[in-house]
Amino acid sequence: MKKKIFKKGAKFLVQPIGRYLLKENHRLACQYAGYYERLGINKRVIFYECRDGAGITDNPYAIFKYLLDHPDYQDFIHIWSFSDFAAAGPVIAKYRNRPNVKFVRRNSKSYLKALASSGYLINNATFQSFFSPKPGQIYINTWHGTPLKRMGFDIPGNPAHSQNVVRNFLSADYLLSPNPHTTKMYTDSYKLKGLYGGRILETGYPRIDLTIRTEARKVREELGSLGLKLDPEKKTVLYAPTWKGEDVSHVENDAEKIMEDFFVLVREAGDAYNFLLKVHPYLYGESAKLPALRNRLVPDSFDTNELLVGVDVLVTDYSSIFFDFLVTNRPILFYVPDAERYKEERGCYFKFEELPGPVFSHVRDVVKTLPQIGDLQEQYRERYEAAKQAFVLYEDGNATERIIRFIFHGETGDVKVLDHLNTGKEKILIYPGGLKDNGITSSFINLMNNLDHSRYDVSCFSGYPRSQEVLKNIAKIHPAVRLLFKPGLPLYTLPEVYRDKWIHHFGKRGRLEQKLYPHRAYKREHRRLFGRTAFDYVIDFSGYSLYWAKHLLPAEAKKKICFMHNDLLSESRKTINGKMPHYINLRGLFTVYNDFDKLVSVSKGTMELNRERLSKYAPMEKFYYVMNSIQPERIFKMEEKRPQYQMEMGGEITFIPEKDRYHFVNMGRLSPEKGQDRLIRAFANVYAKHPVSRLLILGQGPLKEELQSLIDSLGIGDAVFLLGQIEHPFPLLRRCDCFVLSSHYEGQPMVLLEAMTLGMKIIATDIVANRTVLEGGKYGLLVENSINGLEKGMLAVLERGGELASEPFDYRRYNKLAMETFYNCLREG
Template sequence: MPLSSSVRRVRSAARRLKRAAEAERIAFWRSRPVRPDQVLYESFAGNGMLCNPEAIFRHLLTDPAYAHLTHVWAISDDDAIERFRAEFADDRRVSFVRRGSASYRQALSVSGWLINNATFPTWFGKREGQVYLNTWHGTPLKLMGFDMPAGAVQSANTLRNFLMSDYLLAANPFMAETMYEGAYRLTNVYPGTIIEEGYPRIDRQRLDAAEEDAVRAELEQSGVALDGKPIVLFAPTWRGSSFDDPEDNIDELAAQLAQLQEGVGDDHVVVLKTHQIVHARAASRPALARSLAPNSIPTNVLLGASAGLVTDYSSIFFDYLASGRPIAFFTPDADLYSSGRGTYMPLDTLPGPVDADAARTGRALAALLHGAPPHPQYAAWAERFAPFEDGAATARVVDIVFGGARDGYRARPTARDGRKRLLVYLGGMKPNGITTSALNLLGAIDHSRYDVTALLPKRRGSTDPLTQARIPAEVRQVFRIGGMNGSKAVHLRRRIDEWRGSPRTPGTEPWHERLWNAEWMRVFGEARFDWVADFSGYGPVWTTLLLHAPAVSEGGPDPVRAIWMHNEMAADRERTVNGKASMKRGLGTVFAMYSEYDQLVSVSHQLTELNRAELAEYASGDHFRTVRNFPDVEHVIRGARRPLSDFFAESDAQYEAADQEIPPRPAWYDALQADEGELRWFVTIGRLSPEKNHARLIRSFQKVHAAHPESRLLIVGGGPLRADLQQQIDDAGLADAAFLTGAQRNPYALLAASDCFVLSSLYEGQPMVLIEAAICELPIVSTSFGSVYGALPEGAIRIVGQDDDALAAGMTAFLDGDVPAATLDVDAYRADVKAEFEALLAD
């Protein structure tokens, strides 16, 4: 039975109260002193005492030089906590917290040392006095970070954690260069230290006879019958979405295990080591449970007790190379995996036999176990990927991180290539002119000279995937995810300042400085930039955040700060929608911060003069600059050439996949498709908001249509006035002649299908739609406002007065053949705009 609305409200309020209480506890502990002798460890989101953190922990625990340290492990499972608590019951220096609990938030907030092989939660921001070592959990074979399809979004929290880390651990130079500096784009912006000294967890593979006996005893105690036979470890990777149908996949895994055992033969026992996400389900199946290694045994200890390894795409095999023992690769879905996720090396170059059949894989490994010559790639791979695995990697890592050692150690800064580092906040990424301008700017930047980072919001529905896909591949994407830290009292003070329109500026109040410096650290970590820009210019939070960008280097100058002005900002501040001036306070707060910005950038020369005059009380005149918007000519032309039928291809496919009837096409589409050349189509594109004055356009069109019944009007865009405008159209009897299409992914096809572009705005910045209409070679009629002059070469636009009759006369002039098609020398225009932008960066 569906929940009533009152029950939903109560539950929603309860969730909000719980989150608020958690936030207050976090704020409290973040205000407490950091404990310099406390170490917090976490592996795989709390799945156990595992991987590199476990190896480092055990070393520190037994090294007399670090006897003063206390150790806290974050574990997600209460049973596991009790098991480990029993192991360390006699050592008061060791304690445990359940990941996600209040105790966990406390430990993460105050521990002086933080060691993780994955990521801390999105609310976490490193505090002054904390040292963060991220060890990651393996050399990558699979594509990582920005190299993955849709990798920017998937990697958001990982990149954030890396940028906060003081140290990043790499098992080998390949991992440092390919994953950290390449896939996660840390080159130039990460100021921490990369350690290339091998992996502490691989030290754990060196077992003596007693340790190997203990591993075998634990396996047998968990139900695995070894019968004195050597172990072959089967460790398939987790395929993520391939486990969407868990039962089918577990059945398949059980069949593969049986076939593998058949191929290996009776003189070895195949032991299954699953990914943590799969383990619980595998343990519930008797066919798998009899061969399943418990999570309590660290993976590298299992490797040390194994005579051979079968895996697929897991980084576990890189560790096993240090043993010199044979590896076989079982890859039943190689083509699908390579095309979907991708790998850094072709699978046919791996250091062992590769096969899609489990039994054949087992037989190939059995041959190696019984004395067949080593695989020809094995020695080269071991030399490349396990060059430092001599059993002392843990000691060297501890010397560097905890002992401050450098001389004679492989610890280095991130690569630098000399490019200037730019940071640009793109705005809310809604389908509007600012987003189009931002994407066009990113596409026009010379990425061989500039290292560009785009800052984006990450909240539900904030960024359309197709829009985000237009961000150039060279651009590093950083997302502001999770919530801002700080107590409710502090945030109340901040909001009161914003409500008054008098925000604190950097350095004026200690509480304000701490709040925003902490938010910078939470979002960007230790990253530094030479030039930062708020390309949106409308959001006080983002404007304030960029003001707290740290110096370009330790002790160096502050970065140059720029903020964009896409409109006549004073008029925008007073704009009303449904009787409310919704931007008055927000823009007032932004205006109050203009004096802290070095460059106030308008998007046309006329607009620069207007903003300089109207905003003189907020900033001196020499801060105002001009950079016109870049057009993306290729994108416009591609869109203009696409057929109208593409408008519904995606939605039609969704209806068909759901076996639902495809709804009728909208009236505007049917009218366009039915037109055989008798009709004359006016088109405008823009948000349905007051400054665009679509109401006047409809009134003017009503006059034109009365005299020219063949005329039609398309209004492309979405916004708060849609219902009012539709009512106006209906009341005027224009339902068959004037159409609201809503926002469209590809408005350029509608430009190409129309005959004349018309703009009715009260004011604009530098309307991109005028440039796009000129690229499509449409005649253009526009009302007169400051920035329309100079938007295109003189004479390209029929400019009319700001009244209904004047606009109607301009549209009639087109119908009479008196408004020629607009043209634009795109190459010359882009060269001029690029020079304006280069001059901005040279300041």
């Protein structure tokens, strides 16, 4: 025992400092948190980062250039982030004689200090996950183009791929938009409507000012000085494909395909044009290795919008570059060899027939088109003009000035401002739990799908979904619900990491813990995760861990609510394989119960039980109850859609109930509190008297092997079947004769409500939650909470089932009442 305690103590002491020393992401978060707390804000310093510190370009560059040259802003200091100082050499040399222009290596201490102390922060993508602007800092996210490709939650697949983008947007004071389509990207594709507390400035793009105002002669001269092959007597064709990969560490295949196509263009077009190649930053390093591209590859550091000034024909695919090029009135050719695959995997916002230029799937067709480019331009004139009206309507060369005057001086001018995006709905932030297959997840999904979304704006906050099981459940959540995730590490100093670990283990129970509780750290972390957002209600719907509660409690909300889905004192003491899996998590959570406004059980009986057993943690008036809602349409829809039984089951199981057998069915997690071991023992006695009987148990859990061994030892393997987790169990339930719930304790069992909705015969142990749901036996038979009680119940149903008929359950009326209890919980007290 002493050795075990020593090992735990050593781990407590060594792990945080070990991670700090050995893992850069831990060290960066801790160091930045320290500077965040210690450093003041210098309102005369502007910090810029472009594409993870890849260079000086895009919208941040246009803003920087304007401020640097304008006489009104000469007292500002400009700091640029660079990842590769060797590659940045020419850029640094260019500004060597500018004492107010500085450069910091990304992730260095100088970088972290600048990030934590600059008055203005400007980025065209995202800052890293540890970043959070301090109160008083102004964060301007310019983004990096009008989207042709689907963005944010519109992209198929795992919705967490944009987690840090959404987090950055919520933290920004200003988001820049060049047109209504990009504004819609923010509001709809990233679901900022109804949540974002900053301002969207829709007034054109600073970077397009560079395309309008830069002289073509200067661009050609600069390109020539960099060694690019340009004949002033020939037209210049720029091939600028986007990057379509997913893994930035393996870009070789993408680069090879682009090079192959580019050399076909060069070779087959002959010597009639200047050909330049501009690749995505992720591909530049690989492309720059090829000697054949030495005089054709545009350096990554060369600003794209300045480059466009010297281009006569643009060839591109899904890149947003073509939107910017519209201001030149020059022709655009779209080369999309992978159109169908890309539309299926990523998707686009526009049909190819709407694009302001011809679309080709073969590179040789692009070559054939070049000599007729003038005729084609006239052919696509109407589409081109329509695109200009839609996407570059604000572009007059003065967008940067309008934005600067608005942000720095509060001059509205002609800027279209979308302010706070308030929909008038009350905002709910809710943590649903791990979203694995269990009763809490079912209850949450039902609540979200029954909720009146015209009254409430809901953000679901959870961890990164790492399994198909979780992704499947996320897909069931109502589409109006916004998904927020928890990217990166918490923003704690190293001492706060230790304090957090201590609180996680012991809770906020004693005088020492009260003093150690890191309120400031948790408040800072809440701001990191949710930015400028203010919520009306925060709800820990899981109610099983201090880890998630601590992220919600710092919110300045009208009500903070913690759900209690079970007899939680019993849950905290539950033992599986000699361990108590919930003990530490629940012990810590109990100690912050009084920080919540309401502690919500899922039935009146469970509320009374929790109030009695946990009264030392919170006053009686904080205990409340909300009934679980159900989704009747989901319970019944399988029968309507798939009349054949095997189709209904989707091939998930091979067991088909036999018509001449009597089938008892149990559904729930294979866990000690569900009492399935007692049910199996009770059924063995029933089976000995009634060989026609069968027992089906649906669910997964830690006791699966133990229960299977019990079945085998009792010699009833041909009558008891563990069928595992079934995605759509209701077709199977409908073909069974009686539902049996054998639990030692419950909160408000969803499975009983579902069985009642199906009109099944029901047997349930006489515990508080079951008695409440069945209304004292109105909807099913309550039996003694023992093996003997379960046996007697099953025998009674088999031998005199007709006498045990229950009343029909009005599930519509129940669901209406259940939702009213939830709405009342929000409104009352």
